[in-house]
Amino acid sequence: MKVLFIYYSYEGTTDKIAREMGKGLDSKLIRLVVQDEKVHKNKLFKYAWGGMKVLTKTTPKIPTLETNLHAYDLIVIGTPVWAGTYTPAIRTLFKDYDFSDLNVAYFYTDLGGEGHTEINFKEALKDANIKGSLHLKNASKNMKESLEKATDWIEKLTF
Numbered sequence: 001m002k003v004l005f006i007y008y009s010y011e012g013t014t015d016k017i018a019r020e021m022g023k024g025l026d027s028k029l030i031r032l033v034v035q036d037e038k039v040h041k042n043k044l045f046k047y048a049w050g051g052m053k054v055l056t057k058t059t060p061k062i063p064t065l066e067t068n069l070h071a072y073d074l075i076v077i078g079t080p081v082w083a084g085t086y087t088p089a090i091r092t093l094f095k096d097y098d099f100s101d102l103n104v105a106y107f108y109t110d111l112g113g114e115g116h117t118e119i120n121f122k123e124a125l126k127d128a129n130i131k132g133s134l135h136l137k138n139a140s141k142n143m144k145e146s147l148e149k150a151t152d153w154i155e156k157l158t159f
Helices: 014-020 043-055 086-098 117-124 143-158
Strands: 002-008 026-032 074-080 103-110 129-137
Touching: 002 014, 002 086, 014 026, 014 074, 014 103, 014 143, 026 086, 074 086, 074 143, 103 117, 103 143, 117 129, 129 143
Parallel strands: 002 026, 002 074, 074 103, 103 129
Antiparallel strands: none
16 A cells, blocks of 8 residues: 655654654655744744744645655645644645545644644545544653554554
């Protein structure tokens, strides 16, 4: 089974999880990079900045995916939760690419709750064949447990 991982990771948690899930699979990983994005060290400023981007429904510029989505048996989308939903980079992904009739699964990590992330994913992917979802609560604080949960989840989806 060919698996494509498309994900956004601001601090590296989602990246680490996606990379671990991709091990041992016939997979390709694409980490979405937002053009001109600045990394903020101050936690309060970072959360305020990210929340503002979500609330204003920002769709930042991301590089073009240099791959045919239809060439994969499963597409796994990953994101941290920002202000109760997926990140602006994922919003851009959904705006720029059509996932209709594709087999899709998604996972999301949070430190403060999932908010409406599950509902928003289902709405954005309403024309896709959703094969599964995974919420990794407090992933960065419970990395070992999150990695185990994620690898168990992807194994069940791909075998």
